Each structure stands twice: as C-alpha cells, then as structure tokens.
Amino acid sequence: MDKKLLIIGFVWPEPKSSAAGSRMMQLIEVFQSNNYQITFASPCAKSDNAFDLSSIGIHQVGIELNNSSFDEFIKKLMPGIVVFDRFMMEEQFGWRVEEQCPDALKILDTEDLHCLRKGREQALINQALFDKSYLFNDTSKREIASIYRCDLSLIISEEEIEILKNQFKVNEQLLYYLPFLTDVVSMDIKRKLPKFKEREHFITIGNFLHAPNYDAVLFLKDKIWPKIRKKLPKAELHVYGAYPSEKVLHLSNKKEGFIIKGFADNVETVLQNTRVCLAPLRFGAGLKGKLIDAMLNGTPCVMTTIAAEGMFGGFEANGFIVDDTQKFANKAIELYTDKIFWNGKQKNGFNVLNARFDKHLFVSDVMYKVNSIQNNLQLHRLDNFTGQMLKHHTTQSTKFMSKWIEEKNKN
Incomplete structure (x- = not known):
C-alpha cells in the first residue's frame, strides 16, 4: 500500500x-x-x-x-x-x-x-x-x-x-x-493546575478573522459584560485572538474592564491564570476549539447553545449553557464567585475530555x-x-x- x-x-x-x-x-x-x-x-x-x-x-x-x-x-x-x-x-x-x-x-x-x-x-x-x-x-x-x-x-x-x-x-x-x-488529562496534570483562588478575571478567545468570534466579542461588549461588571466592578474581561483589526482594538476600554489583548502566544498560560471563560457565540458550526482549550486548562465556561453544540454528548458541561443575556451574565457571576460550583464544573470538563476526545x-x-x-x-x-x-x-x-x-x- x-x-x-x-x-x-x-x-x-x-x-x-x-x-x-x-x-x-x-x-x-x-x-x-x-x-x-x-x-x-x-x-x-x-x-x-x-x-x-x-x-x-x-x-x-x-x-x-x-x-x-x-x-x-x-x-x-x-x-x-x-x-x-x-x-x-x-x-x-x-x-x-x-x-x-x-x-x-x-x-x-x-x-x-x-x-x-x-x-x-x-x-x-x-x-x-x-x-x-x-x-x-x-x-x-x-x-x-x-x-x-x-x-x-x-x-x-x-x-x-x-x-x-x-x-x-x-x-x-x-x-x-x-x-x-486530545491527550488524557491525568491526575498529575490536574493537581498542577492553578486553583480557584489563584485565578482571576474572565477570558474570551478566538481568531478575529472568523466572523462568529468577532460577533461574539461585540455581543459581549454591548449586552453581557456591562451586566457582569456591574456586579463585579473589579473583574476584567481579557479578549484574546489572532489578527485583531483596528476596529477590534478600538473596543478596548480599561475603565470598563474590557481589555483587548490580541494574539496569545501561550494559550495554556492565559487560560490557567483566568477563572472563567465566556463563549457567547450566536452562530457557527463544528466544535469550538476555545472550549477544548478551556477544559484542558481547567477553566470552566459559560457558553451559548451554539458554542456547546456537539461538545458534551451525555456528559455534564464544564459550566453553564445559556442563551438569554441576563441569565448568561448571572451564571458567569455565579461561576466566578462560587468555589464549589467552579470546582465541580472544572471536574466535568476533565471527564468530557477523557471520555469523548482522548485521541x-x-x-x-x-x-x-x-x-x-x-x-x-x-x-x-x-x-x-x-x-x-x-x-x-x-x-x-x-x-x-x-x-x-x-x-x-x-x-
């Protein structure tokens, strides 16, 4: 052959x-x-x-x-x-x-x-x-x-x-x-990941040349982040992604805690330092690499139905799946502030990876x-x-x- x-x-x-x-x-x-x-x-x-x-x-x-x-x-x-x-x-x-x-x-x-x-x-x-x-x-x-x-x-x-x-x-x-x-997430890897209290802020990540990602960032900026920031005034949302245009960079606003970071040279590091990942995709297809990366690095997520599609099968999600903007913000706040919830959702992510995506x-x-x-x-x-x-x-x-x-x- x-x-x-x-x-x-x-x-x-x-x-x-x-x-x-x-x-x-x-x-x-x-x-x-x-x-x-x-x-x-x-x-x-x-x-x-x-x-x-x-x-x-x-x-x-x-x-x-x-x-x-x-x-x-x-x-x-x-x-x-x-x-x-x-x-x-x-x-x-x-x-x-x-x-x-x-x-x-x-x-x-x-x-x-x-x-x-x-x-x-x-x-x-x-x-x-x-x-x-x-x-x-x-x-x-x-x-x-x-x-x-x-x-x-x-x-x-x-x-x-x-x-x-x-x-x-x-x-x-x-x-x-x-x-x-993916590779199996071993007990040793889990132990080495930063814990709840060692992490801070929110993250969203995705290549800006991909239309669903740009739309999700605008949606976060206009509809969701103000609701989260109102309840968590010290929290920041760090927006990572390759190829940010000028119009993307202009969205950055430190006063609002909405910060465009651009290309992430090391996705693992930025995710491991962050407490919650947000994925409010309103259209798209396939599996979302950002959710796989988040689970690999022990970062629970709040995501829309579109973002979660095809990801979890019969397993519990590594966070919350919600489409309503107010509920999305509420779940993000809940996940960010509740250590017990956070630990449980992180564990769900490891289970999903090892059961569904082990190469x-x-x-x-x-x-x-x-x-x-x-x-x-x-x-x-x-x-x-x-x-x-x-x-x-x-x-x-x-x-x-x-x-x-x-x-x-x-x-």
Missing part, C-alpha cells in the same frame, strides 16, 4: 491562531504515527504564525490556483491519499487529482460545515428562526457536492453527522466522525476505515453513484473554467 499522503491546505496551519490549525496538526500526527510520508501544499501565502512543518519532517510546497503546474507536481508525487482541507480546495484541485491520480483515495476534512455556519449567520442577520430555507443555501450546494465527490469526509461534530444524514440524506458510508483529538479512542479506528476503503476503492465508489455523476458534470465545468482562467492569466 502506498504510504504517500498529500494534504492540500486552504491555509498553512497556525495551531496558535485557530482551532482549524490545531485540527490540522492533529490529522498530521495521526498519519505520521502510521508512517505516512506527508507533503503539505497550499496556494495561500504564509504568515509569521504558520507552523514550520519541515521541523517535523513534512515537505512543504507552494502551489498555484488555476495553473497546470499542479498537474506535473502531483503526477510526479503520485500520492496514495489526498486530503483536501475544506471543500474549497476540493473544488479547485479535485478534478486535477482525479485526472492525474485516479486511484488516490480522496478525503475531505470539512473542519466544520460551512453551509451550516453561513445559514445561521444569515438567519441571525434577518432576525429569523433558522430552518431548512437557511440551511439549504448556495454554500450547501457546493459543500455537499464536494462531500459526494470525495471517498470519505471527516466530520468534527456528531451534530453535523446527523444534519448530513437526515437533512441532506448523505450516505453515512461517506462520513466519519473525527473530533478534536486513543479514534486513531486506530480512523486508520482502519481509511485502509478498508483504500483496499476496496472501486467497490466503494460504485456505491456512490451521486458522486460519480457530480464528478462527471461539475468537475468538467470547473475544469474548463480553470483552464480558461489559466489562459487568460497568460495574456
């Missing part, structure tokens, strides 16, 4: 900047632990926050959109597996992979369901109830088509698996649940799934006629559009 893997990244992984970056590094670790030779390619420019993949033995390649140079590159590499980082990369490069490496197993890592996030955002803008009319949007048509064209899609949330199966009627043989993968629960199984499909690839594809049909029609249109753009760029 060919152990060459190509990952086509929407961006270069930035594990310190975003949950998507952490997720990608976890996927890389899964394949590396199974002795795959990995090449990571992306058309995106690298930022200073990008992880140096060469430091862990991964070949890094810059590629171009709408350029046949990719055909020569992948033909020479001839990978056995190609992973597309988000559906946009499958749209751009999927047909080229199909032409040059027809027998390569194609895996889509959705990160989160973009169509779900987009639909929820539009419903919020319209102040309307989210329903099928918002879920079945133009992004859905592109994203679901991409899922069908691939041999397997990695889905980060159980909720999204259910949406794909029940709302979009996707065959579950094309889907695999793979959440964030040892998933690594062997996902590789078994990948190997099984790879060993029976033609039969697997015969059971996915919709995917074959979409490849025939959609890929042709994408192909000729791309070739037209390439010729246009030569002039």
Whole structure:
C-alpha cells in the first residue's frame, strides 16, 4: 500500500491562531504515527504564525490556483491519499487529482460545515428562526457536492453527522466522525493546575478573522459584560485572538474592564491564570476549539447553545449553557464567585475530555476505515453513484473554467 499522503491546505496551519490549525496538526500526527510520508501544499501565502512543518519532517510546497503546474507536481508525487482541507480546495484541485491520480483515495476534512455556519449567520442577520430555507443555501450546494465527490469526509461534530444524514440524506458510508483529538488529562496534570483562588478575571478567545468570534466579542461588549461588571466592578474581561483589526482594538476600554489583548502566544498560560471563560457565540458550526482549550486548562465556561453544540454528548458541561443575556451574565457571576460550583464544573470538563476526545479512542479506528476503503476503492465508489455523476458534470465545468482562467492569466 502506498504510504504517500498529500494534504492540500486552504491555509498553512497556525495551531496558535485557530482551532482549524490545531485540527490540522492533529490529522498530521495521526498519519505520521502510521508512517505516512506527508507533503503539505497550499496556494495561500504564509504568515509569521504558520507552523514550520519541515521541523517535523513534512515537505512543504507552494502551489498555484488555476495553473497546470499542479498537474506535473502531483503526477510526479503520485500520492496514495489526498486530503483536501475544506471543500474549497476540493473544488479547485479535485478534478486535477482525479485526472492525474485516479486511484488516490480522496478525503475531505470539512473542519466544520460551512453551509451550516453561513445559514445561521444569515438567519441571525434577518432576525429569523433558522430552518431548512437557511440551511439549504448556495454554500450547501457546493459543500455537499464536494462531500459526494470525495471517498470519505471527516466530520468534527456528531451534530453535523446527523444534519448530513437526515437533512441532506448523505450516505453515512461517506462520513466519519473525527473530533478534536486530545491527550488524557491525568491526575498529575490536574493537581498542577492553578486553583480557584489563584485565578482571576474572565477570558474570551478566538481568531478575529472568523466572523462568529468577532460577533461574539461585540455581543459581549454591548449586552453581557456591562451586566457582569456591574456586579463585579473589579473583574476584567481579557479578549484574546489572532489578527485583531483596528476596529477590534478600538473596543478596548480599561475603565470598563474590557481589555483587548490580541494574539496569545501561550494559550495554556492565559487560560490557567483566568477563572472563567465566556463563549457567547450566536452562530457557527463544528466544535469550538476555545472550549477544548478551556477544559484542558481547567477553566470552566459559560457558553451559548451554539458554542456547546456537539461538545458534551451525555456528559455534564464544564459550566453553564445559556442563551438569554441576563441569565448568561448571572451564571458567569455565579461561576466566578462560587468555589464549589467552579470546582465541580472544572471536574466535568476533565471527564468530557477523557471520555469523548482522548485521541486513543479514534486513531486506530480512523486508520482502519481509511485502509478498508483504500483496499476496496472501486467497490466503494460504485456505491456512490451521486458522486460519480457530480464528478462527471461539475468537475468538467470547473475544469474548463480553470483552464480558461489559466489562459487568460497568460495574456
């Protein structure tokens, strides 16, 4: 079996900047632990926050959109597996992979369901109830088509698996649940974490280029933080996140205790020094990396239903799940001031991590799934006629559009 893997990244992984970056590094670790030779390619420019993949033995390649140079590159590499980082990369490069490496197993890592996030955002803008009319949007048509064209899609949330199966009627043989993968939180780690009295202030964290995070910060500033600050006048809210714009930085107000901190070089340190994490997300999808980080560092949370989606299963949350602004503020105050509540919620978080996200629960199984499909690839594809049909029609249109753009760029 060919152990060459190509990952086509929407961006270069930035594990310190975003949950998507952490997720990608976890996927890389899964394949590396199974002795795959990995090449990571992306058309995106690298930022200073990008992880140096060469430091862990991964070949890094810059590629171009709408350029046949990719055909020569992948033909020479001839990978056995190609992973597309988000559906946009499958749209751009999927047909080229199909032409040059027809027998390569194609895996889509959705990160989160973009169509779900987009639909929820539009419903919020319209102040309307989210329903099928918002879920079945133009992004859905592109994203679901991409899922069908691939041999397997990695889905980060159980909720999204259910949406794909029940709302979009996707065959579950094309889907695999793979959440964030964490190390076990041992008794020794728990003991070393700062205790309730050694922590102070509130925190919210999230990449500002991600629209749900920016919306949540505005929501905190306008609707929730004033209610908390009124009862806890000495408390501060520290707002962390990569890529803060000028309009974000202008939100900072020391008098109000609302302080924009920007990029967190060490997420563990800032979370361990903070007593309560706030996640009032009003739209979004997938699993929230900020909640995983909070649980890993023993920081209880107050969060909305959207933030908590897919996170806890049948387990108790590491805090409170509330959507009403006044109740959200009340629970934040309660968690901040009640040591007994706080200790209990912290313990819940450790239980959730060890029961639901321990990487040892998933690594062997996902590789078994990948190997099984790879060993029976033609039969697997015969059971996915919709995917074959979409490849025939959609890929042709994408192909000729791309070739037209390439010729246009030569002039």
